[in-house]
Amino acid sequence: xxxxxxxxxxxxxxxxxxxxxxxxxxxxxxxxxxxxxxxxxxxxxxxxxxxxxxxxxxxxxxxxxxxxxxxxxxxxxxxxxxxxxxxxxxxxxxxxxxxxxxxxxxxxxxxxxxxxxxxxxxxxxxxxxxxxxxxxxxxxxxxxxxxxxxxxxxxxxxxxxxxxxxxxxxxxxxxxxxxxxxxxxxxxxxxxxxxxxxxxxxxxxxxxxxxxxxxxxxxxxxxxxxxxxxxxxxxxxxxxxxxxxxxxxxxxxxxxxxxxxxxxxxxxxxxxxxxxxxxxxxxxxxxxxxxxxxxxxxxxxxxxxxxxxxxxxxxxxxxxxxxxxxxxxxxxxxxxxxxxxxxxxxxxxxxxxxxxxxxxxxxxxxxxxxxxxxxxxxxxxxxxxxxxxxxxxxxxxxxxxxxxxxxxxxxxxxxxxxxxxxxxxxxxxxxxxxxxxxxxxxxxxx
Ligand SMILES: Cc1ncc(COP(=O)(O)O)c(C=O)c1O
Numbered sequence: 001x002x003x004x005x006x007x008x009x010x011x012x013x014x015x016x017x018x019x020x021x022x023x024x025x026x027x028x029x030x031x032x033x034x035x036x037x038x039x040x041x042x043x044x045x046x047x048x049x050x051x052x053x054x055x056x057x058x059x060x061x062x063x064x065x066x067x068x069x070x071x072x073x074x075x076x077x078x079x080x081x082x083x084x085x086x087x088x089x090x091x092x093x094x095x096x097x098x099x100x101x102x103x104x105x106x107x108x109x110x111x112x113x114x115x116x117x118x119x120x121x122x123x124x125x126x127x128x129x130x131x132x133x134x135x136x137x138x139x140x141x142x143x144x145x146x147x148x149x150x151x152x153x154x155x156x157x158x159x160x161x162x163x164x165x166x167x168x169x170x171x172x173x174x175x176x177x178x179x180x181x182x183x184x185x186x187x188x189x190x191x192x193x194x195x196x197x198x199x200x201x202x203x204x205x206x207x208x209x210x211x212x213x214x215x216x217x218x219x220x221x222x223x224x225x226x227x228x229x230x231x232x233x234x235x236x237x238x239x240x241x242x243x244x245x246x247x248x249x250x251x252x253x254x255x256x257x258x259x260x261x262x263x264x265x266x267x268x269x270x271x272x273x274x275x276x277x278x279x280x281x282x283x284x285x286x287x288x289x290x291x292x293x294x295x296x297x298x299x300x301x302x303x304x305x306x307x308x309x310x311x312x313x314x315x316x317x318x319x320x321x322x323x324x325x326x327x328x329x330x331x332x333x334x335x336x337x338x339x340x341x342x343x344x345x346x347x348x349x350x351x352x353x354x355x356x357x358x359x360x361x362x363x364x365x366x367x368x369x370x371x372x373x374x375x376x377x378x379x380x381x382x383x384x385x386x387x388x389x390x391x392x393x394x395x396x397x398x399x400x401x402x403x404x405x406x407x408x409x410x411x412x413x414x415x416x417x418x419x420x421x422x423x424x425x426x427x428x429x430x431x432x433x434x435x436x437x438x439x440x441x442x443x444x445x446x
Contacts, residue, residue: 034405039066042423042430044410055404055411055420055434060230060262061293064342065423071294071338078334087115087328095328098336102299105340105349107274110284112307115328116298119261120154122285123224125300127158128322130222130255130283136309142221142254143178146211150184152231153224153259153285162224165232180211182225186235188385192374193367194236195360197277201238205245217252222283227273230262233417234376234383242279255306256281261298265289266343266424268379269353276379282306292339297332348424352380358428362435369442371396381421384438388416400441409437 016030035047042065044052057063078094085092099113114129116122127145134142147153147162154160160169161176164184169175183204191198212220227242229235249256258281263273266289270276274284283306287298310319326332343349356379363382364375374385389396397416404411404418411434412419418438422430 041065041067042426051408052405053409053422053430053433053437055409055422055438057289057421057423058293059288059412060267060421061288063265063267063289063424064292064339064346064348065425068292068294068338068342070342071292071335074334074338075295075331078331082330085330086325088323092328092330094330094333094337098328098333098340099299101337101340102301105271106301107272107280107284109280109303110301111304112302114300114302115324115333116287116300117296117324117326117329117332118154118298119259119285119287120156120159121324122261122287122298122300123153123159123162123259124156125298125322126224126257126259126283126285127162127222129300129302129306129320130257132320132322133255133306133309134221136312139218139253141218144180144215144220145176145178146180146182146208146220146223146254148182148184148225148229150186150229150232150235151181151224151226151259152229153226154261180215182207182211182223184229184232184235185238185241186232187238188374191238193364194376195364196378197236197239198376199239202240202244204238205241205248208245208248212248212252212254217254220252220254222255222257223249224257224259226259226261227263227277227279228268228378228381230381230419230421231414233385233414234381234419236376236378237277242277246279246281255283257283257285259285261285261287262381262421266349266352266379267381267421269350269356271349290339291332291335292342294339295329295332295335296326297329297336346425351424355380355426355428355431359426359431362431365435366439366442369439371442371445380424380426381419383420384418384442386416386418386442396445400438400445403441403445404437407437407441409434411438 036044037047038045042054044054095115102113103111116125145162149164151164153163161179164181185201185204187201190200258274260272264286268276274280284301291297360377363377371386373387376383386396394415397413400418401411401413
């Protein structure tokens with residue numbers, strides 16, 4: 001049994017064997033575990049009492065920082081009042097209230113909300129709504145879905161199929177049929193060390209025209225992209241690229257889905273990336289920051305016009321045969337409402353904009369360190385891209401990630417890319433500490 005002493009509370013010895021950890025090198029982790037125990041503000045505390053600055057908002061989700069009492073109180077109050085109520089053929093006020101609040105901050109026109117429990121479920125919901133919408137409006141031949149290389153849309157079969165991160169796909173032989181991928185937009189040769197959106201690459205949207213020419217627009221249901229790819233290592237849309245995707249999809253009457261699971265709720269300086277980059281999709285997926293990570297919940301936004309297409313048949317008929325036991329869960333909805341209150345009160349949904357230049361210049365100060373081949377940033381998100389070691393892709397990135405942790409900083413590594421997205425309550429002193437720790441670690445990494 002792999003076990004460790006638990007210093008503060010019972011049980012004294014916990015076994016590390018039984019929990020099969022997600023997206024983790026289990027054997028490596030269990031040989032030297034990184035176990036977090038509490039969190040407050042910008043910091044985690046691990047089981048040995050060490051403070052770790054949260055450079056990643058947990059997993060891109062704790063946008064308002066940790067230990068928010070208002071969320072804890074809302075959750076505990078709601079559990080006491082009503083722990084659960086179904087949303088199938090029944091209702092309770094909270095998800096209605098929440099949907100209304102969400103529409104207030106959403107891109108104009110996205111005024112209908114479907115609740116899920118995660119980003120993966122939001123993506124699968126969006127893809128299913130897109131397919132069902134095409135049938136509902138009499139365009140049932142539109143079944144093909146188009147994603148993008150290096151895209152990450154969660155781990156459901158739908159999200160995996162339209163996603164483009166090879167390790168997430170290759171072990172699973174079954175993918176959705178009829179899926180194509182646009183080229184990714186990472187172009188270090190032309191765009192290295194861009195500040196904000198890179199200048200080169202709007203033409204990377206043009207292959208969509210080729211896919212339309214290949215398959216016929218009448219066979220394509222939707223295109224799904226992250227406005228900014230987070231998980232693959234902060235890959236930004238080139239200037240003009242998203243607008244071009246919007247033009248091409250509109251021209252061919254293809255739905256455009258933005259997966260804003262990471263970019264949503266203030267990460268790039270507006271409530272949603274669609275607003276920051278002034279491109280409105282037809283469907284938008286969210287999760288993570290919706291509840292500040294405190295309780296699992298996702299939300300899919302669609303236009304009224306899309307929902308209306310389903311409202312044609314006899315009224316006693318269920319219009320969309322889709323949903324989750326926990327869609328609109330009262331406790332999650334209470335957490336989300338409390339989170340939205342904090343975002344509004346503290347101005348967090350636009351705070352990244354205020355810190356953006358400071359964050360950008362701090363990040364780019366690492367430019368001349370050895371191994372650094374690119375630095376990318378927007379809002380309060382950024383990445384330092386390291387050269388891979390010969391024959392060992394990902395090894396250097398992992399070492400940097402691990403060393404940062406033991407030096408008191410949580411970052412993420414995606415291969416040899418170090419990604420950061422600190423909570424939106426970050427102060428300049430935290431930025432300085434992130435850059436100092438990461439810089440020192442890179443300096444001593446061979
Ligand atoms: C863009 C995007 N979509 C979907 C997901 C999946 O979310 P979840 O892990 O909540 O299923 C993620 C998670 O990182 C994501 O970044």
